[in-house]
Amino acid sequence: MGVVVSFEGDRARKPSFEPLAALVDEDLKKVNELILRHMDSPVVLIPQLAGHIIAAGGKRLRPMLTLASSKLCGYTGKRHIGLAACVEFIHTATLLHDDVVDESDLRRGLKSANAVWGNKASVLVGDFLFSRSFELMVADGSLEVLGILSRASSVIAEGEVMQLITANDTETGEAAYLDVIKAKTAKLFAAACRLGAVVAERPKVEEDALETFGTNLGIAFQLIDDVLDYSAKQATLGKTVGDDFTEGKITLPVILAFHRGSENERNFWRRCLEDLKREDGDLERAIELMEKHNALADSVERARHYSAIARDALGIFGDSPEKAALIELIDACIERVS
Amino acid sequence: MGVVVSFEGDRARKPSFEPLAALVDEDLKKVNELILRHMDSPVVLIPQLAGHIIAAGGKRLRPMLTLASSKLCGYTGKRHIGLAACVEFIHTATLLHDDVVDESDLRRGLKSANAVWGNKASVLVGDFLFSRSFELMVADGSLEVLGILSRASSVIAEGEVMQLITANDTETGEAAYLDVIKAKTAKLFAAACRLGAVVAERPKVEEDALETFGTNLGIAFQLIDDVLDYSAKQATLGKTVGDDFTEGKITLPVILAFHRGSENERNFWRRCLEDLKREDGDLERAIELMEKHNALADSVERARHYSAIARDALGIFGDSPEKAALIELIDACIERVS
Numbered sequence: 001m002g003v004v005v006s007f008e009g010d011r012a013r014k015p016s017f018e019p020l021a022a023l024v025d026e027d028l029k030k031v032n033e034l035i036l037r038h039m040d041s042p043v044v045l046i047p048q049l050a051g052h053i054i055a056a057g058g059k060r061l062r063p064m065l066t067l068a069s070s071k072l073c074g075y076t077g078k079r080h081i082g083l084a085a086c087v088e089f090i091h092t093a094t095l096l097h098d099d100v101v102d103e104s105d106l107r108r109g110l111k112s113a114n115a116v117w118g119n120k121a122s123v124l125v126g127d128f129l130f131s132r133s134f135e136l137m138v139a140d141g142s143l144e145v146l147g148i149l150s151r152a153s154s155v156i157a158e159g160e161v162m163q164l165i166t167a168n169d170t171e172t173g174e175a176a177y178l179d180v181i182k183a184k185t186a187k188l189f190a191a192a193c194r195l196g197a198v199v200a201e202r203p204k205v206e207e208d209a210l211e212t213f214g215t216n217l218g219i220a221f222q223l224i225d226d227v228l229d230y231s232a233k234q235a236t237l238g239k240t241v242g243d244d245f246t247e248g249k250i251t252l253p254v255i256l257a258f259h260r261g262s263e264n265e266r267n268f269w270r271r272c273l274e275d276l277k278r279e280d281g282d283l284e285r286a287i288e289l290m291e292k293h294n295a296l297a298d299s300v301e302r303a304r305h306y307s308a309i310a311r312d313a314l315g316i317f318g319d320s321p322e323k324a325a326l327i328e329l330i331d332a333c334i335e336r337v338s
Numbered sequence: 339m340g341v342v343v344s345f346e347g348d349r350a351r352k353p354s355f356e357p358l359a360a361l362v363d364e365d366l367k368k369v370n371e372l373i374l375r376h377m378d379s380p381v382v383l384i385p386q387l388a389g390h391i392i393a394a395g396g397k398r399l400r401p402m403l404t405l406a407s408s409k410l411c412g413y414t415g416k417r418h419i420g421l422a423a424c425v426e427f428i429h430t431a432t433l434l435h436d437d438v439v440d441e442s443d444l445r446r447g448l449k450s451a452n453a454v455w456g457n458k459a460s461v462l463v464g465d466f467l468f469s470r471s472f473e474l475m476v477a478d479g480s481l482e483v484l485g486i487l488s489r490a491s492s493v494i495a496e497g498e499v500m501q502l503i504t505a506n507d508t509e510t511g512e513a514a515y516l517d518v519i520k521a522k523t524a525k526l527f528a529a530a531c532r533l534g535a536v537v538a539e540r541p542k543v544e545e546d547a548l549e550t551f552g553t554n555l556g557i558a559f560q561l562i563d564d565v566l567d568y569s570a571k572q573a574t575l576g577k578t579v580g581d582d583f584t585e586g587k588i589t590l591p592v593i594l595a596f597h598r599g600s601e602n603e604r605n606f607w608r609r610c611l612e613d614l615k616r617e618d619g620d621l622e623r624a625i626e627l628m629e630k631h632n633a634l635a636d637s638v639e640r641a642r643h644y645s646a647i648a649r650d651a652l653g654i655f656g657d658s659p660e661k662a663a664l665i666e667l668i669d670a671c672i673e674r675v676s
Contacts, residue, residue: 127498131492131494135489153468154473165383
């Protein structure tokens with residue numbers, strides 16, 4: 001898979017998350033402080049468990065989107081800090097519940113919270129963080145924000161249920177898969193971005209543009225995640241390869257390989273993903289079939305399609321360091337595979 | 339355990355939920371319609387699973403409290419319908435997650451949702467209902483309501499985590515147990531009642547009185563529930579006896595029997611509830627020890643203490659059919675044991 005470098009003045013540099021991270025660095029520190037303060041509870045297991053998953057933390061991509069979007073819209077106040085924390089709380093709550101649903105033992109190379117403290121604690125602390133997120137929104141005081149994030153939360157839950165239903169069903173088509181990732185992943189990206197325009201009190205056209213940006217970035221991001229789950233690149237990031245395969249998740253690389261495959265090959269997919277009857281070398285065969293049918297490369301191509309829409313959505317905003325960093329972020333999301 | 343009948347004109351009648359149910363009957367139908375409408379989703383598993391638990395439904399005690407409290411406060415509008423539905427959605431979401439945490443196979447004599455559709459779906463549909471509840475609050479448009487219910491949700495989650503921590507710990511004292519049930523049960527009762535005064539725009543003193551009423555009713559209600567789990571009466575209600583014992587939950591009857599028991603008896607409790615090593619006849623022995631130490635009857639006495647506080651909290655309200663029905667409800671909660 002080729003590298004697309006789209007920087008006029010710096011052709012040698014690979015697109016990265018760094019410029020965005022640098023732009024929001026100060027604000028993100030405040031977000032982290034707020035998160036630590038609001039996940040606290042006299043029930044010590046709560047900050048312990050929440051601290052574990054929040055510290056493992058990943059890139060804080062979603063709160064960074066809220067911070068950058070608000071700056072893109074010229075916002076100079078302080079509400080974006082709290083709203084970014086709300087977004088991260090919702091994300092963390094869904095991660096905790098996801099790991100229970102997926103029965104994951106690892107998250108970002110560390111033991112998952114459910115592996116350390118059990119499923120029960122993960123469910124309940126997820127509920128706590130989710131509730132805390134709404135308390136923070138109430139403190140912010142905007143019904144518009146509450147509407148955006150409560151709606152996003154419902155849609156995320158719908159997406160997760162859809163994913164549960166389509167798991168192990170090799171008949172799942174690309175459209176159904178897209179519905180799942182739009183809901184479970186892209187909706188929170190979209191809300192995180194939209195909040196930037198809302199907090200800056202910008203016209204609806206800018207809210208909508210940021211929502212479109214977030215939606216399509218989120219779709220591209222999830223597509224690349226799903227490709228990485230079958231990629232040697234993943235292993236270098238400290239993550240395990242083949243988790244989706246083990247769980248029988250039907251992601252786009254599987255859908256393409258299944259639809260392009262022979263009946264014999266489809267029986268292989270059915271045995272592995274529907275019947276969950278595994279033999280040695282199954283994951284290797286799955287990756288071989290994906291490569292034979294160009295399923296991974298074409299999934300990346302699909303991601304590029306959505307990333308192009310995300311980029312165009314930013315067209316109505318004037319040039320700024322934030323805009324440049326967000327555009328580089330789109331490319332960086334795609335370039336994770338290379 | 340004796341029956342306390344406190345009705346001047348009708349000494350023969352046992353206190354019941356019926357007068358309250360009759361008073362709010364029309365409104366409750368509207369609440370049920372609203373619940374059905376808002377639990378709908380194109381993802382059919384969601385209304386299926388949510389419908390199962392909502393239909394199994396129990397008494398709808400919490401939304402009835404919101405409806406009756408608003409009437410007690412002279413409210414004549416329509417917002418109480420939506421708020422009662424919000425309260426029931428939060429309750430249903432916590433029930434779904436509770437059953438996952440408790441690994442329950444039965445709820446109110448029917449198969450629990452997790453037993454039918456699995457833990458994963460129960461976690462996710464719980465999340466959906468919780469999010470929907472907040473969407474409904476946003477539609478209602480009151481930040482005060484959102485503040486009350488988001489705070490209640492956080493406290494409930496804290497209570498559930500506390501319960502998880504104290505499970506299997508026979509050293510748990512009465513104070514810690516009270517903290518758990520105040521949070522996991524009484525907080526939503528309190529919020530449900532408080533909303534009645536909020537929606538009627540009554541002074542803070544009435545809000546606080548209804549909160550006190552709800553808190554103490556909730557504590558009494560949970561105490562009686564915990565007694566019923568060791569009572570033959572429970573079996574006649576189509577519920578299983580001994581669930582708490584099986585799960586190693588530390589409830590007040592256990593705490594009293596443990597603290598009043600000999601070292602030999604305490605070793606019995608430790609084996610059963612901490613080590614979860616069970617022998618035939620253990621439940622019977624547990625009930626015998628509780629009776630020997632008056633633990634069940636004294637737990638009911640504790641419940642009467644809280645019910646008296648609940649009753650007095652209503653003192654500032656003038657006489658009305660709603661007040662009479664709420665007072666009868668307090669007695670009916672206690673009389674479930676007799």
